[in-house]
Amino acid sequence: MSAPRRVALLLQWMTLGALVGLACGGASALFLALLERVTALRVATPALPWALPVAGALLGLVYERFGERVRAGQNLVIDTLHDDGPQLPLRMAPMVLAGTLVTHLFGGSAGREGTAVQMGAALSDAIAHRLRVTPRVRRALLSAGVAGGFGSVFGTPIAGAVFGLEFIVVGHIEYEALVPALVASVVGDAVTRALGIVHTAYPTAPVVALDPLLFGKWVLFAGAVAAAAVAFVELTHAVKRWSERLVPRLAWRMLAGGALVVALWRLVGTDAYLGLGVPTIVRAFGDPALPAWSFAAKIVFTAVTVGVGFIGGEVTPLFFVGATLGNLLGRALGIPLDLAVGVGLAAVFATASNTPLALSIMAVELVGAGALPHVLIVAVLAYLLAGHRSIYPSQRVLRGKLGTRLGEAVRLRELDPPT
Secondary structure, eight states, rough: OOHHHHHHHHHHHHHHHHHHHHHHHHHHHHHHHHHHHHHHHHHOOOTTTGGHHHHHHHHHHHHHHHHHTTGGTHHHHHHHHHHOOSSOOOTHHHHHHHHHHHHTTTOOOOHHHHHHHHHHHHHHHHHHHHHTTOOOHHHHHHHHHHHHHHHHHHHHHHHHHHHHHHHHHTTBOOEEEEEEHHHHHHHHHHHHHHHHOOOOOOOOOOOOOOOOHHHHHHHHHHHHHHHHHHHHHHHHHHHHHHHHHHHSHHHHHHHHHHHHHHHHHHTTTTTHHHHHOOHHHHHHHHTSSSSSSSSHHHHHHHHHHHHHTOOOOOOHHHHHHHHEEEEEEEHTTTOOOOHHHHHHHHHHHHHHHHHHHHHHHHHHHHGGGTTHHHHHHHHHHHHHTTOOOOOOOEEEEEEOTOEEEEEEEEEEGGGSSOO
């Protein structure tokens, strides 16, 4: 290929990536601004979580009527990436936005990456169809939409770019979409910040030299991270299966699930496990008196909320799980608390989503370079130990994590039993 042709292609990819980034950044800014307001309203109105069951039933009725395809969430995005399916419904963007705000307003334990990723994918697919691009370019723009949504909602543009390339196929990175994904994530983050969004600032991880003793501690740490991630994935999928079997109608399922979340809320006697839980994540970096069972409680709250159909994501709740688990393990193993929490924060989600590289980079963007090499060691070990499981069961596996050939790429949900 001639040099002028290479330059022309690079400019094309950068232009398309920038268009996607502008859309993702604007959508994430709107979402984060509204999310901050509804969270503040919930905190200021302690009685709001009592209405979660009713809110869930109404939200379920809306999704039954207008959001049959939208309900598949990230799995619909992944399937579309692989199968070149119909255009993602553009209504996915406003529906997941509104659904997530309702979930958080009334105290459901959910995250925000699912919303940002789905909005980014829907908007990027609308751009792709409007420009009538080829299937190959459309696939790259969908990856860019995922990257732009993820990077802009967390303020981590490099991790967002890698996440958009890594989460599609387990153990494989979609380098073909590298340029548009990187541009979309960087532009999306810049747009979000320019529109006044200020992301949570986490304490900086200390620089600690890796030695054989510390490496051994990280191996134990990785085993606990893998166990927590497996517990979350299996419980979430089990809640989904059991609730669908017992209560086929989505609206009544969300009513019952909301009632169970309210019961759990009253049982633990604290609001700490409702919503995102960011204050507890920040607290974990410096509080040696954090309850040892905090990570387990958040797993249960989130598995019930997400499993019965409430809208949101899993990243921030899994940050909560990882940070509080890291707090516990740091105290038990004698690892500096802020380092252990920073590593745990990233490693649990890395394991549950099969994205160890993206989340290791994210740890650096959130808590500094002191997280390396520790977070990468833990994330990779836990990723391998957890087997073929994921919060995104539509992820494809072309080759097993330990090199086992699987032949044609299959969905994780088709691997029976998980290994």
